[in-house]
Amino acid sequence: MTASLIIFFVLAALAVGGALSLIFQKHPIHSALSLIVVMVALAGLYLLLGAEFVAAVQIIVYGGAIMVLFVFVIMLLNAGIEEHTNFSKLAGFPGLLLAFALTGFIAATIARSTDTVQAAAQPGNMASTKDLSTMIFKDFVYPFELTSFLILVAVLGAIVLAQREKA
Amino acid sequence: MNAFLSPYAWLIITVVKVLLLLFIVLTVNAYLTWFERKVVAHIQSRWGPHRVGPHGLLQPMADGLKFLFKEDPTPAGVDRFVYFLAPLLALALALTSIAIIPFGPDPLPWKILGQTIYLGILPPNVNIGILALFAITALGVYGVALAGWSSNSKYPLLGGLRSSAQMISYELALTLSVVGVLLIAGSFNLTEIINDQTSRYGILGWNIFPQFLGFICFFIAAVAETNRVPFDLPEAESELVAGFHTEYASFKFAMFFIAEYTSMITVSCLCAILFFGGWLSPFPATWTWTYYLPTVLLLPAGLWVIWDGLRYETIFGKVILPGIGAVMCILAIALVIFPGVNNYIQAPFWLLSKIFVFLFVYVWMRGTLPRLRYDQLMAFGWKMLLPVSIANVVITSFAILRWGAIK
Amino acid sequence: MPILEHLWIIPLLPLLGATVNGLFGRTWPNKIVNSVAIGATGLSFLAALEAVREFFLLSPEQIPWVRQYFSWIEAGNFRAGFDLQVDQLTVVMLLVVTGVGWLIHIYSTGYMAHEGGYYRFFAYLNLFMFFMLILVMAANYVLLFVGWEGVGLASYLLIGFYFLRKSAADAGKKAFIVNRIGDFGFMLGMFLLFRTFGTLDFFKHAGAGGALGLFDKAAPLSAEAMGHLGTLTVACLLLFMGAAGKSAQIPLYVWLPDAMEGPTPVSALIHAATMVTAGVYVVARSHVLFMHAPTAMLVVAVVGCATALFAATIGLVQTDIKKVLAYSTVSQLGYMFLACGVGAFSAGIFHLMTHAFFKALLFLAAGSVIHAMGGEQDMLHMGGLSKKIKWTYVTMFTGTLAIAGIPPLSGFFSKDSILLSAYQSENGGPNVGHILYAAGLFTALLTSFYMFRLIFLTFFGKERYDEHHVHVHESPKSMLVPLAILAVLSIVGGWLAAPAFWGKPDYFAKFLEPVFAAPGASEAGTAEAVVHALETPLAIVAVITALAGLLAAYWLYVKQPSKPDKLAKFFGGAYQTLLHKYYVDEFYNAAVVRPLMWLSTNVFWKAVDVSIIDGAVNGIAEGITVVGDGTRRTQSGNTRSYAVWVVVGAIVIVAVIFWPHVRPVLGVVR
């Protein structure tokens, strides 16, 4: 039971707990906060895995930008407790069953397939951000450009959608 | 004893460090308020606080007590959890950000519990110092936003909305404006960034010269991030009563207050470190006489304090001030006597003095500048600051491509 | 050699004219329309002349001259290209089609001047020219068939030109359907030929990588080789079926007389000069095959002869001027087939040419008469026109002399050579030839009789119409000039063959020799002497018969105009039979049309279409409705349900990708 293992379990517990509370919280703001918890925990896990840069980006972008956006929108729309309607028959018990089935299925698949990976599991050697950047700007430059384009499109789309049409 | 402690030494040391830093920061905060009030007062040709203690030096204590013992009502219909969470969040994040700042290059000359002690909480080899800092500042917005939302009241909500929008907007500029520096230094590590600015000509090596544009952007964005004048719309008295913390009283309010000032300090540290060579002396290393500047500053100051204290009728004045003065004088003399100490002092001295300068600028701006209108704020952020910082990045990268690392 | 390299220009010009007129002519004044049409046709006539000039410069081994322009159908080893060819036969057809066609175009400008749909008429006419040229220039059966169908279409359009008149529309339909029957045979023939020879190109050409053409393959075969296994015979008969359809032979001739519903120039161009001779052309074109199929030859000969006689008899009693000409056309076509049947292809083509001249002339003249009479077609209401419309009279009389076979007009030579070769043929028995000859001779008699009957009824005797309504007037120049030219042609057209009489070679036959040489050589060589022996006497006999017909007509219709009715009463039954064209139409109606109608109505419509096809379609629709009703339940519009469906999909995908043994359960096969 090394220190890192303890940290892992703490963070994992945090993440799962956050996810659960995301489900069980009635108010979107609380859900958002729980999600933030999950994200921070994940960032910690990334640090544990030696992916500092990803961890930082995770917090900056997810925690600092995306979730803020969520909170902002929730505040803007002044969303209240979500009303408990049950129009969808399917999303009741069968949905639950199916979701569990999917989870089990995926878990089983992974369990089946990761034994190959297991052997390779190594102490997380800190991947230097330089290597990451070279990889992005050399091997993945086209995807990178594409994503930047995607962002541009998204910005335009958001503006067009959100602006009130002048009557 | 050692045998028992050593496994947890790092833990103990860290805790001690944290407590120490916490104490220092809080004290500095307290006296920062005093300093601010004084300066603003003098800008407006007033006296400022001068009743409590000599020159109102005890005013911060009084304020602190007031905060502690005031009644703490919780408004009806607030979302309790979030309402309590918000100030904690704000304060915690603000304080955490300080923990990443390194205050000096070399560890203490002697080991404690077999650990080398660095000035600063994290060891200097943290690769993502600046990134971590940004991460924390990024989260900082929640304190304000949640506070505004949870108070279940109009003005705070508006304040929260404003601040979250403002912070998101300016965070982009903040981050981008630093990229130039990072490109030059080629590292996220604050220590490395500072060391990168060393040069034979002292001040000429600082990033402020190649990155002047970046500095301007950074500073403006940072001020906006800390919700300070002229970007203090979230708490614009004239429009929103007190903005997001309208509904907060007593110590919760104090938390926000401390958080704000702490982030001021952080930003000042960052400015100093990123653009003004951190703990580097502005003079070439060959000018050894500059090592005596601390002494030269301390000695007269100490003497003045003694003299000034003796002018007081009150016991306090007669006793305390001269005491402080004496300490300062002794310190000055000690520095002359022990060159080792003197050398060791240099780095922190310069860093702190730079930080002080920036804090003064903060206060100065508050004393002089008017507040922006909200749309002006947004327009400025998006249409001015962001493009300029992006341009800065582009220019810098091209320059580096052309001439290699600058200087 | 510009034009020979670009043969496509010749047919393309009329198509151009057709397109322009058809698309834009509507709003244009007649002048522009007809100048476009005539220009197009005239240009292609000139092009054809130039082509012929260049053709004569070719060395014998360059003939047939074949050019491939683009390949149109390519499937496996089958290639049907847009290939045009020129050889002597083509040259003749080319000149006849373009030349006569051009003249008739000019004539039409006058004749159609006061008709509606002027632009439509000329567009159709040009279209016809285009297809006809394709037909005669095609270098393979497929392209030839395109032209074949195209002229059918054009003739349909033109017969039904006055489509508001039910009779016209019906006639058009009749022509189309009857032709369809023939085309059916033609197609079968093509398929059979392809199956047998593996190609439908006529001759080999460089373009096809030197692959042998149909005829190249067929020529060297010994008669037995193909004759015994009757494939070739069958193929030829099928081809002949098509030819019979197009060229109005028994039993498919019924459409041609009705086709007279179309404007007269049309009758002249399509139903006398060019299109109806396409059948003859095809038979001549594939003479190599026919030569190897004696049975088929015999059939052709017999059918041709029978048609000639049969049609002639009907022609005796017709009173409608155009009907008479129509039946005479049928019988003349019969002559041509007779010629082909007895292996005298050059004679057949020769008659084709001369017939094109004088029959076009006759029709145009008839048109002029009708024009003069203000639309009157019944000869019983004419008479004594010779003084009123001299030019028409003169030209028409020339044409009549020509067709009757009075020397030295063209008809005499062509008909004479046909009879001669018929007399000589031993195919199918010693005296078959003589029987054919006799029938042909008798037909000649009838021909001259009814033709002169026509002349006398129309131009002689006293007027049988009232002066006050009809004021007879001569036709405009634009109509008379072509008449004159054609008259000249039908006089001199035959002289190419004249030298045969004083022992010189028959130039026309000589010219066509290379085409028909392969099989024709044998009998040509041996029978030289016999020919000369027979030439003169047969000619004299023919002339005598012609004169006899003339005199009979003269005696009956000028001397005693009352006699014909008496005769009609006397031979009541026969007369009625002839008048009703042997009741053939009625017979077809009863034997073919009604049963077919009944079948289509009660079986194919009521049973098959309604119950089976519609049933299937509606059934499918019903099924889809049911399925849709079922599936639309899933479209609850509730996002959460959709979310669940997404999950289901995810499960399936994971299963398919990662769990191979689940795939069959999900019906995924990989």
Added chain:
Amino acid sequence: MIPTNYYIVLSAILFGLGVLAFIFKRNIISIFMSIELMLNAVNLAFVAFSQAMHKLDGQVFVLFVIVVAAAEAAVGLAIIILTARNRQSLNVERVDLLKL
């Protein structure tokens, strides 16, 4: 050191929870958040594998995923704002114009 499977299983669990939330939340924004949760779970798996295999590709992919998520959030939230404006409700079960 921590075996990779731990991370993977954790990510599977998170993903499953995300799916649950995806199905059972009624508030559009919450549903959106659950999607983000699933994305995060996947990211975790990516990083874990990249660390296990000593390849950086995984991390690069995570970065891309984050970028895409950001874009998605921008557009999606804009759409949500529109919906809320027009339908006066954030409950997905009230937004059912597709129903026949």
